[in-house]
Amino acid sequence: MSIDTSEEGNDDSGFGSCCEELQEVMSGEDFDPLITLAEDGILYMSVGLIDGDSDDPGMVDHPVFFCPFCGTQLQTAEEVQAKSDELGDEE
Numbered sequence: 001m002s003i004d005t006s007e008e009g010n011d012d013s014g015f016g017s018c019c020e021e022l023q024e025v026m027s028g029e030d031f032d033p034l035i036t037l038a039e040d041g042i043l044y045m046s047v048g049l050i051d052g053d054s055d056d057p058g059m060v061d062h063p064v065f066f067c068p069f070c071g072t073q074l075q076t077a078e079e080v081q082a083k084s085d086e087l088g089d090e091e
């Protein structure tokens with residue numbers, strides 16, 4: 001059982017290739033990972049919950065620049081900026 005989320009040879013993101021720990025988190029088969037690859041190609045880590053007056057608490061995400069397990073640099077601030085600019089995300 002596998003979900004094919006990437007074309008063969010398309011190693012554009014490459015997230016999860018640095019170590020088994022991150023790979024396991026990225027696959028997220030046994031749990032809901034707090035580290036997720038957004039559709040804009042940016043790897044985000046959930047760092048907290050928004051606990052305000054709202055009935056709809058949200059997750060606070062922050063781009064992951066370095067693997068939290070092995071310390072490999074996964075993406076740079078420039079890459080994240082460029083990708084988020086591409087998407088033209090407006091809120």
Ligand SMILES: [Zn+2]
Nearest residue numbers: 018019067070
């Ligand atoms: Zn790693």
